Amino acid sequence: MFRLIAFALIAYVAYRLARRWISGRSRSTPVNGTDLGRIDDVMVKDPQCGAYFPRRDGVALRHAGRELLFCSRDCRDRFITDNSNTGE
Ligand SMILES: [Zn+2]
Numbered sequence: 112m113f114r115l116i117a118f119a120l121i122a123y124v125a126y127r128l129a130r131r132w133i134s135g136r137s138r139s140t141p142v143n144g145t146d147l148g149r150i151d152d153v154m155v156k157d158p159q160c161g162a163y164f165p166r167r168d169g170v171a172l173r174h175a176g177r178e179l180l181f182c183s184r185d186c187r188d189r190f191i192t193d194n195s196n197t198g199e
Pocket of ligand 1: 157159160161162181182183186
């Protein structure tokens, strides 16, 4: 009987964590690292203008096999322009 209650508790906690993880993922871009919800608050640097901004607000761009994050679409477009004029 006691084991049943413990199992139900674990299942409930797992269910809540899974829900939180899913809702967190759908709101933001996929994040590398741990699955803690607070990771969304990490600050990243814009490779184009050098400004820092919350990762969740970043504009993503896949470039040369890497994913870059920019503070705005303007910076992303500028980066694309700068990197597309170098030959091929
Ligand atoms: Zn920027």
